[in-house]
Amino acid sequence: MARRRDADLAIDCSDLSIARTGRGGPAQRVVDGVTFRLGRGGTLAVMGPTGSGKSSLAAVLAGADEQGLAVVGGEGTVEGVSVRHPGRDRRYLTYYAGYLPQSAGAHLPARLTVAEVIGEPITSRDRRVSARGLAVRIASLLDELMLPLGASAKYPYELSAGMRQRVAFARALVLQPRVLIADEPFANLDVEVRKAAGDAIVRRRRELGMAALVVTNEPDTVADLDADVLVLRGGHPVAYGHGTRDLLWTPSGDADRRLVGS
Numbered sequence: 001m002a003r004r005r006d007a008d009l010a011i012d013c014s015d016l017s018i019a020r021t022g023r024g025g026p027a028q029r030v031v032d033g034v035t036f037r038l039g040r041g042g043t044l045a046v047m048g049p050t051g052s053g054k055s056s057l058a059a060v061l062a063g064a065d066e067q068g069l070a071v072v073g074g075e076g077t078v079e080g081v082s083v084r085h086p087g088r089d090r091r092y093l094t095y096y097a098g099y100l101p102q103s104a105g106a107h108l109p110a111r112l113t114v115a116e117v118i119g120e121p122i123t124s125r126d127r128r129v130s131a132r133g134l135a136v137r138i139a140s141l142l143d144e145l146m147l148p149l150g151a152s153a154k155y156p157y158e159l160s161a162g163m164r165q166r167v168a169f170a171r172a173l174v175l176q177p178r179v180l181i182a183d184e185p186f187a188n189l190d191v192e193v194r195k196a197a198g199d200a201i202v203r204r205r206r207e208l209g210m211a212a213l214v215v216t217n218e219p220d221t222v223a224d225l226d227a228d229v230l231v232l233r234g235g236h237p238v239a240y241g242h243g244t245r246d247l248l249w250t251p252s253g254d255a256d257r258r259l260v261g262s
Contacts, residue, residue, distance in 0.1 A: 010179045010211035011038040017073030030056045032235045041205050043212045045222045048232035054215045062099035062181040098177030105165030108156040115152035118170045141170035146196050161188040183215040198224050219244045
């Protein structure tokens with residue numbers, strides 16, 4: 001059956017619930033009843049305290065193969081692909097969604113060069129790849145994220161933490177995704193580089209219609225990306241709105257106001 005895709009929506013979640021199972025223990029809901037829509041070219045910032053379910057939500061929407069994490073209620077689609085029952089369409093989800101997990105820079109493959117790390121999403125998908133075309137794309141991403149071109153031949157352990165984070169960022173963008181799902185994407189980046197990385201998101205949003213879901217607790221990031229905001233606490237949505245100053249809170253959400261204060 002052909003996938004049905006809403007031309008105006010990148011992500012559509014309705015009462016989405018996610019559970020995590022431990023070793024031998026019962027399943028525990030980490031996200032419960034989340035509903036939102038992210039339009040094409042839009043940005044949503046997911047905020048909340050540690051353990052609120054932000055990273056679990058991002059991983060599921062990106063189609064990440066994270067053991068013990070499963071959708072147990074509601075529905076969510078990313079570019080028309082169901083995250084609850086993706087089946088064979090999971091591969092499309094991983095092509096359409098560029099994923100930058102939390103601390104991505106610290107978990108790059110140690111035996112691959114930077115060029116191989118960035119290009120791997122392409123080389124693993126396509127049997128025949130133009131080596132020259134791929135090299136040009138990688139060089140363009142390195143330049144955009146203020147990395148020296150010479151870094152392409154180095155290994156991740158030869159780079160600083162901030163440079164490794166930028167390599168992971170470039171890898172998430174190399175397929176020119178329709179949706180970027182990024183968990184704390186600006187970690188370990190200094191002010192100048194953070195601006196370049198933020199500009200990379202805004203440019204693709206404006207020129208290509210890329211949508212972005214960003215996990216962050218930094219009001220400045222929300223402002224720079226002109227993002228809508230979803231606040232989670234204990235897996236439950238407690239506030240939603242545009243920016244950190246225009247949020248509609250649930251009656252139990254007052255305790256989280258300090259997380260989005262400027």
